[in-house]
Amino acid sequence: RDGHGVRFVPMSLDEAERAILCHFNPGTSESVKAEAALYCQHLKDADGSWRHCCELISRTQFVEVKFWSLQALQEVVEHKYATLNAAEAVQLRQFFLSWISKEYTENPAAHPPFIINKIAQVLVLIIKNDYPDTWTDPFAQLLQLLHNGPPAIDMFLRILNTVDEEIVSKDFQRTPTESAVTTRIKDTMREQCMKDIVDAWYNIILVTHATSAPLMKSCLSTIARYISWIDINYVDDPRFLEVFFGCLSRDEYGAEACECLSEMLNKKMDSDAKFLLLQRLADRNHLAAAVQRTGTGFEAQLSNLTSLIVKELLMCWDRLEDGTPNWVKANDLLSGMLPLVLHCLSTGDEETSLASVDAIACYVHKLKRRPALTPEDTVIVTHILSLIARKIRYPPDADTDNDDEDDDFKELRKVLAVLFRNVARISPEQCKDCVTSTLMAALAGLEANPMPQFNELEAALTLLYELGEGVNTEEALKPEQGMFAQLLTPLLMSRVSYFPHHAVSLIYFEIIGRYARFLQYHPHLLAPTLASFLDERGMRHPVPAVRHRSCVLLLRVVKTLKPSLVGGLPALLEAFKEVLSQTNGQMLSTEDTGLVYETCGLLLSIGTEEQQESYLRALLGKVVGELDTAVSALEAQGGTASGLEIGFEANNCLRNSVEALGYLSKGFARVQGQGVLELFQTALRVVLRIVFVAPKKLDDKVMFFLHRMVECVGEHIIPLLPAAVERMLSYAELKDLLAITNLVNQIMAKFKVLAAPLVEALLLQYVRRCVECSSGLWMQLPSEIVSEEQREVLELHRGYFQFLHTAYQSNLSPVFVTSHTAPFFEGFLDTLVCGCRINDPALQRMCFMTIGKLVQAHADMTPPPWGSNAALLARVLPVLLGVPLSPSFDLRDAASLSVVAEIASLHGVLHQKIQPEFLPMVSHWLQAQASVPQPIADDYIARVPTREFRSYLGTFLQQRQQPR
Numbered sequence: 001r002d003g004h005g006v007r008f009v010p011m012s013l014d015e016a017e018r019a020i021l022c023h024f025n026p027g028t029s030e031s032v033k034a035e036a037a038l039y040c041q042h043l044k045d046a047d048g049s050w051r052h053c054c055e056l057i058s059r060t061q062f063v064e065v066k067f068w069s070l071q072a073l074q075e076v077v078e079h080k081y082a083t084l085n086a087a088e089a090v091q092l093r094q095f096f097l098s099w100i101s102k103e104y105t106e107n108p109a110a111h112p113p114f115i116i117n118k119i120a121q122v123l124v125l126i127i128k129n130d131y132p133d134t135w136t137d138p139f140a141q142l143l144q145l146l147h148n149g150p151p152a153i154d155m156f157l158r159i160l161n162t163v164d165e166e167i168v169s170k171d172f173q174r175t176p177t178e179s180a181v182t183t184r185i186k187d188t189m190r191e192q193c194m195k196d197i198v199d200a201w202y203n204i205i206l207v208t209h210a211t212s213a214p215l216m217k218s219c220l221s222t223i224a225r226y227i228s229w230i231d232i233n234y235v236d237d238p239r240f241l242e243v244f245f246g247c248l249s250r251d252e253y254g255a256e257a258c259e260c261l262s263e264m265l266n267k268k269m270d271s272d273a274k275f276l277l278l279q280r281l282a283d284r285n286h287l288a289a290a291v292q293r294t295g296t297g298f299e300a301q302l303s304n305l306t307s308l309i310v311k312e313l314l315m316c317w318d319r320l321e322d323g324t325p326n327w328v329k330a331n332d333l334l335s336g337m338l339p340l341v342l343h344c345l346s347t348g349d350e351e352t353s354l355a356s357v358d359a360i361a362c363y364v365h366k367l368k369r370r371p372a373l374t375p376e377d378t379v380i381v382t383h384i385l386s387l388i389a390r391k392i393r394y395p396p397d398a399d400t401d402n403d404d405e406d407d408d409f410k411e412l413r414k415v416l417a418v419l420f421r422n423v424a425r426i427s428p429e430q431c432k433d434c435v436t437s438t439l440m441a442a443l444a445g446l447e448a449n450p451m452p453q454f455n456e457l458e459a460a461l462t463l464l465y466e467l468g469e470g471v472n473t474e475e476a477l478k479p480e481q482g483m484f485a486q487l488l489t490p491l492l493m494s495r496v497s498y499f500p501h502h503a504v505s506l507i508y509f510e511i512i513g514r515y516a517r518f519l520q521y522h523p524h525l526l527a528p529t530l531a532s533f534l535d536e537r538g539m540r541h542p543v544p545a546v547r548h549r550s551c552v553l554l555l556r557v558v559k560t561l562k563p564s565l566v567g568g569l570p571a572l573l574e575a576f577k578e579v580l581s582q583t584n585g586q587m588l589s590t591e592d593t594g595l596v597y598e599t600c601g602l603l604l605s606i607g608t609e610e611q612q613e614s615y616l617r618a619l620l621g622k623v624v625g626e627l628d629t630a631v632s633a634l635e636a637q638g639g640t641a642s643g644l645e646i647g648f649e650a651n652n653c654l655r656n657s658v659e660a661l662g663y664l665s666k667g668f669a670r671v672q673g674q675g676v677l678e679l680f681q682t683a684l685r686v687v688l689r690i691v692f693v694a695p696k697k698l699d700d701k702v703m704f705f706l707h708r709m710v711e712c713v714g715e716h717i718i719p720l721l722p723a724a725v726e727r728m729l730s731y732a733e734l735k736d737l738l739a740i741t742n743l744v745n746q747i748m749a750k751f752k753v754l755a756a757p758l759v760e761a762l763l764l765q766y767v768r769r770c771v772e773c774s775s776g777l778w779m780q781l782p783s784e785i786v787s788e789e790q791r792e793v794l795e796l797h798r799g800y801f802q803f804l805h806t807a808y809q810s811n812l813s814p815v816f817v818t819s820h821t822a823p824f825f826e827g828f829l830d831t832l833v834c835g836c837r838i839n840d841p842a843l844q845r846m847c848f849m850t851i852g853k854l855v856q857a858h859a860d861m862t863p864p865p866w867g868s869n870a871a872l873l874a875r876v877l878p879v880l881l882g883v884p885l886s887p888s889f890d891l892r893d894a895a896s897l898s899v900v901a902e903i904a905s906l907h908g909v910l911h912q913k914i915q916p917e918f919l920p921m922v923s924h925w926l927q928a929q930a931s932v933p934q935p936i937a938d939d940y941i942a943r944v945p946t947r948e949f950r951s952y953l954g955t956f957l958q959q960r961q962q963p964r
Helices: 013-024 030-045 049-059 063-083 086-106 113-130 138-148 150-168 176-192 194-208 213-226 238-247 254-266 271-281 284-292 299-319 325-346 350-368 375-391 407-426 428-448 454-470 485-492 502-514 517-521 523-534 544-565 569-581 590-605 609-638 648-665 674-693 699-712 714-720 722-731 734-772 788-809 813-817 822-837 841-858 869-880 894-913 918-929 934-943 949-960
Strands: none
Touching (some): 013 030, 049 063, 150 176, 284 325, 407 428, 699 734, 714 734, 734 822, 841 869
């Protein structure tokens, strides 16, 4: 030790070994471990450290020391290799070759796999640095070691695998420099040693196939890695094909043989060569024998291989001319291989079945291009459909609610459903026959056995549901077609809706949702079918998913069948009234209750005024009464300005009631009849009281309801809003302001000048609140938005400018020049000018457009609200001309070009309304501020009044814009 810590002094290898072990020992004290770590780092950093590491690897018996030393050597090769001279580099290589040939081969059991793999990794890094420039024959030297027996073979294969991982593999993203190294090494290996390596593989196979299954397996795995980039002829020869196909009869390494054959099929080559290869690989005898075997452990790989052969055959077949000898050969090969793929689909293993679906899908896609199916195709399609019908069934004991259970099976169901839909598009009659037979068998089983297993019935219903995506449902549902009549009629008349398993209930309701229009043509089935949604089969089902989907799908059915429901409307409304009267004590969620209210509102919208008023009075009376009681209780507790803390139950009551009112109103585009209008106005008055007793607690629900009331009660909402919106503005934060802006914009756009009293009442408070909520960034946003706060304030600016834009678009310009708003007019104008400078093309376009509307609206006033025309132009010209000339304005951006178009339009407005000051001041600004020569400025102002000015402006800006 010295005053600065621990100094590195050379120690014996035994002491270095103890320091490394101390560093790895979890029982060592922290102070000692820190000293050991410092020493180890000094050992790594020392000159010639690689020699110490090599000695440690050779002498130590501790794997921790070997591994640390190998890591240190890896750092040397990766970061300090250039500091080694030529002789030292040779010594380092020879160390590894000597270690493999002596220490490892003499006692392989003493070296665990992670040590062997690390040896391979460091040696490959040396090859990556030196081969072929300074180390010309590493692979030849490694090949010479193979006579040392199985350990040397194992090491040789590990090194080749590491070459693939560290240098060749495309699974890792590589830099251009690394890609150049990859190309250099692959090209040199192809020219120099690849044939010798391939011969070595074959000899290893001959030696190990009967004596060492692990080495045989490893050798095949290595071959599969290399096939993608070596000459295909090395492995596409009788000796290797015999090995690969022979291995398909061996469970130990059949999977690796499949990988080799699959890699051969995946190689890119011209179609003639690929077809010749397919003729050799589509060996039905070997493949059929392998496919028929069970329990091999590599069924999925074999399924993938046969699937790949079929896909490649289909691609070759597409390129061959019909009737030619090769076309006939391809057809024969395909006829032989398709049954094998279908057999793979039929197996009980989901992974194996999944691997086969892609090839079958390619075959079905090929059938789409045929004018008609051949008898052979029809047989195969029938077989495919029967397999789909069987494989899509859940296991009898499946937990259909568990998302984590058997992901392979769930994925298989998805791809089989897609396959079924594709088959339905090319052969709808066959699919209909398949669904008919499956469904009728399931319904018969239901009649014979009151409690059958759910999976057969669920599968039949799923196929019926999927059939609707494969055929023209609108046509097929018509009575004269009859395709669905023989399927849906017995289903809807059966006891399926009462089946106890929720998976059956779910698909039953999905079917009704998809084929709802069928009930339009069969009205006798309408009432009993709708009833299934409203009782214990649907909305009162014990399973939440069934309750939810029944609510969602009933809304869809009602939207589809509105005209057909008029006759049975009273009975339906009574049923809904009963459901809604029990929701407080039932199992419907808040979302589901909202859907029920929305459906009820939709039904009411098709009724007479008397029906609407009668049922609304009952429904609204219940909800509004509960809401009024809750609000009154809160008002009694604290008045209207206290901002009460609301209890959980009261908050839920308020929230659910307001949400129910909003959803109920969604069925009405615009209420008809004075009685209905008064009911909604009463509800509106109660809801608006909430903002005084529950600030911010329910703003989202209140806003939702107010947006709906704008549509339902129309302009009658306007007198009721000012006080409530002023209250909301008083406590509004940034996001609340955006919501208020959207509401007021909706009102202005819909009611135009009728909204003037509301806008005038809110205008100044609204602007003041925008400034207060902008965190000091009001009209001072940086050119680059980087923080979340800045993004939120930018959204507030967008809302504010949208507010001004909508007001002027809606002919509400007078509200900006009333006696109490006129003093602030120039402030509004200044904010629009600031908005033009914000680096956001959509916002800039809106601001320029609004300035144009503002000038058009007020230019004829005497005096104009901006004072003098010169004062107006002094504000506007710096953005009108300066913004598009600034370097930050990207003229290559399409959004910026729309801003240029709006600037050109504003030129026209100012030329028309601000005369005679406009053109002279433009000329002066161009010359004084943009350094435009007078002749060009004169040409500019001469073109302003012309139709060609817009195109001229774009050219002018491109020529005069300041450089970036």
